[in-house]
Amino acid sequence: MSATPLVEFQEVTKRFGHGPLVLDHISLSVDPGEFVSLIGPSGCGKSTLLRLIAGLTPVSSGSLRINGRTPNQAAAELGFVFQEATLLPWLTVAKNIEAPQKLRGIAAPVRSAKRQHVLDLVRLSDRADAYPRQLSGGQKMRVSIARALALSPKLLLLDEPFGALDEMTREHLNEELLAIREQQAWTAFFVTHSVAEAVFLSSRVFVFSANPGRISTEMKIDLPYPRTADTRLSRVYHDLVSEVSRRLRSVETHTA
Amino acid sequence: MTRRALHVFVPAIAGALFVALWYGIHFWLSEDLRFLFPTPTAIVAALAENRDALARATLNTTEGALLGFFLAIVLSFSSALILSLSSLVRASLYPYLMILQLTPVIVVAPILVLWVGAGIKSVVVITFLICFFPLVVNTTQGLISTDRNLVELFQMWRASRLQQLFLLRVPAALPYFFTGLRIAATLAPIGALVGDYTAGSSAGNGGGLGFQAIIYSSEAKYPALFATAVVTCLLGFVFVAIVIGLSWLTLRRWHDSFDRTDK
Numbered sequence: 001m002s003a004t005p006l007v008e009f010q011e012v013t014k015r016f017g018h019g020p021l022v023l024d025h026i027s028l029s030v031d032p033g034e035f036v037s038l039i040g041p042s043g044c045g046k047s048t049l050l051r052l053i054a055g056l057t058p059v060s061s062g063s064l065r066i067n068g069r070t071p072n073q074a075a076a077e078l079g080f081v082f083q084e085a086t087l088l089p090w091l092t093v094a095k096n097i098e099a100p101q102k103l104r105g106i107a108a109p110v111r112s113a114k115r116q117h118v119l120d121l122v123r124l125s126d127r128a129d130a131y132p133r134q135l136s137g138g139q140k141m142r143v144s145i146a147r148a149l150a151l152s153p154k155l156l157l158l159d160e161p162f163g164a165l166d167e168m169t170r171e172h173l174n175e176e177l178l179a180i181r182e183q184q185a186w187t188a189f190f191v192t193h194s195v196a197e198a199v200f201l202s203s204r205v206f207v208f209s210a211n212p213g214r215i216s217t218e219m220k221i222d223l224p225y226p227r228t229a230d231t232r233l234s235r236v237y238h239d240l241v242s243e244v245s246r247r248l249r250s251v252e253t254h255t256a
Numbered sequence: 257m258t259r260r261a262l263h264v265f266v267p268a269i270a271g272a273l274f275v276a277l278w279y280g281i282h283f284w285l286s287e288d289l290r291f292l293f294p295t296p297t298a299i300v301a302a303l304a305e306n307r308d309a310l311a312r313a314t315l316n317t318t319e320g321a322l323l324g325f326f327l328a329i330v331l332s333f334s335s336a337l338i339l340s341l342s343s344l345v346r347a348s349l350y351p352y353l354m355i356l357q358l359t360p361v362i363v364v365a366p367i368l369v370l371w372v373g374a375g376i377k378s379v380v381v382i383t384f385l386i387c388f389f390p391l392v393v394n395t396t397q398g399l400i401s402t403d404r405n406l407v408e409l410f411q412m413w414r415a416s417r418l419q420q421l422f423l424l425r426v427p428a429a430l431p432y433f434f435t436g437l438r439i440a441a442t443l444a445p446i447g448a449l450v451g452d453y454t455a456g457s458s459a460g461n462g463g464g465l466g467f468q469a470i471i472y473s474s475e476a477k478y479p480a481l482f483a484t485a486v487v488t489c490l491l492g493f494v495f496v497a498i499v500i501g502l503s504w505l506t507l508r509r510w511h512d513s514f515d516r517t518d519k
Binding site: 103 | 409414419430509
């Protein structure tokens, strides 16, 4: 692992205006290439943490560095995937994927090459001319991921991207996401409510407690990549899922 | 019978029933009152008889309606852009828009005649006044109703305010704009007609359908009066049809209101 962390939180706190503390003295450091999941009860500030990294809102105190720079300076290196696909309904799949590149003034030939590449990655090359409303929920989400990947991000922020999908689709997309990551070196921050998903995807899982949001515990997930559907059948995987569930439950009972 | 044939057949029956009902009412009235409710044949005959006068009047009214309509589209769109800036701007300016909307044409018309003179100019201004409000309200609503998540996405992409406006807010507002446009399209011919009625001028054959209505009612030519109403109605249909066509062309591919799956 490299010596300089890609993302570094030092004693970061966050509150909105004079409201209650949302994040309380968060310190964590993530190296390039890691896949980190944040899991915890509602209101534990895990989505806020992503928004801090994205520079959508500033930290209240402490320091947050991305590649040694402020979130605003690092904005170009980020990709963001929301819980909803957030596609522009009036643009085709192809144009949706190119939209952020267009905003950055990237030339058309480069854009279309990128677009073809990422559409291949998410296996939707045949739907390039479709409009979002013609796609299923899972397909929309894949387009949303492709759009983020087309910006060649160093850091991908995913805020419960598969939360609204059914279990089968979710598992497929989990596998697909890891398969894509085999080909592209990005670091991921993944917010989820699903323990199984967190364990399957991550190299590390942070369990958060709520009110205020704190890191309760972190767990290393020692399962070798590449992980596939078979990984879910392994003993180690099941033990890890049980262990994370246990820790999450203890956090939730404390909060309740 | 196929769905398609059904969609021709049933409306045709409804149309026939409507005409029959019309005749029914005419003949149900006592003979001395029938002149108040001329038969469709009498109306068509009056239409043919007055076709030159009506055609000229229709052209004049169409001109006024179109100019007022376009003026309303352009000005309402620019106003909506300003109004969408902040709720403070809206709170400060909406009362004056309400004044525009709530002042009756009957009151405005004589003032307009003083300001710009009777005739096409007044007709255009009155049409504009009538079309402006639904357009500006709907478009503004559209511009400020953009999906929060999409706005955040544009912020993430560090889009400029102008990029956000023209690549996100304006296209997202299009369905609202067309709703306003559809209402305005029904109002434009009526506006031009009322404008013509209250502030029109027949100088140089410049009179429109409103002027024609005044003439026919003063001469007690009731079938011709009905014919004028029919023409106005048709003009309204054309306006609305054009707008529906435009909105179909613009929205059909992506907007749910043009989803072909029957619900």
